[in-house]
Amino acid sequence: MRDFEELVAEAEAADVTGWGFDFLDGRATEERPPWGYAHLLAEHLAQVSSALDLDTGGGEVLDEAPVLPAHMVATEAWEPNAARARERLEPRGVRIVESTRSLHDRSFELISSRHPIAPDFPEIHRLLHPGGRYVAQHVGPGSCFGLTEHFLGPQPDARRGRDPRDEAAAAEAAGLVIDELRTATCRITYTDVGAIVWILRKCPWWVPGFTASAYEPQLRELDARMRAGEPFRDVSTRHLIRAHRPRH
DSSP states (O other): OOOHHHHHHHHHHSOOOSSOOGGGTTTEEEOOOTTOHHHHHHHHHTTOSEEEEESOTTSHHHHTOSOOOSEEEEEOOSHHHHHHHHHHHGGGTEEEESOSTTSOTTOEEEEEEESOSSOOHHHHHHHEEEEEEEEEEEEOTTTTHHHHHHHHOOOHHHHTOSOHHHHHHHHHHTTOEEEEEEEEEEEEEEOSHHHHHHHHHHSTTSSTTOOTTTTHHHHHHHHHHHHTTOOEEEEEEEEEEEEEOOOO
8 A cells, every 4th residue: 555645645745626427436436325316317217308407516316317308407506517418418418507597487297406406396396396206315424424533523513414215395385395315324435545635526425524634633533544455434324215296
């Protein structure tokens, strides 16, 4: 394994825009939920003529679908990601917008999202056709908190957020009907400190204000453990929500 300084410098210089995770190849692994979200999304997209993908990132997941509907829109608020999404998806006829504010009521047969930041169910209801569907994979409670708490200490209140039952209840309160709610807990393993630095830059809300220099003691502790053959293990939690807007 390369030395600590080299691994950290490489991770600090690496690109973190978009939602690709190629940097982690060979240095971190994460199990995937059993429902196969990208494949599920592709199946739904092939069956509709209009769809909206919320918080699309760089458009990586949406671009995996071999068939896109004729009227396809995606939202992305962070400009570096939006630029990537435009480059990737506009040649396929996808319109990229910052938010849903400019979109008309009942515009879409399908609304999707992989890891929405804060799902706005009343807005989703507004934008769906009667009979239209919401298909999304959400981040669940306590996801990746082992890493967060290594740097910040226990976070009991934050761990309780993103409960799938609460989100399903919020969807129902907005007028949607829940068709399916599934949950999964997936193992994550990090094998070098560069992977830790990179993922904390990629997901800055995990450890707000993170820099390698500010958290060097904690990083060196992790580095020593991993060099001794002890990977850092964590879990991610995910839930699949499938819902629809009633026709009446």
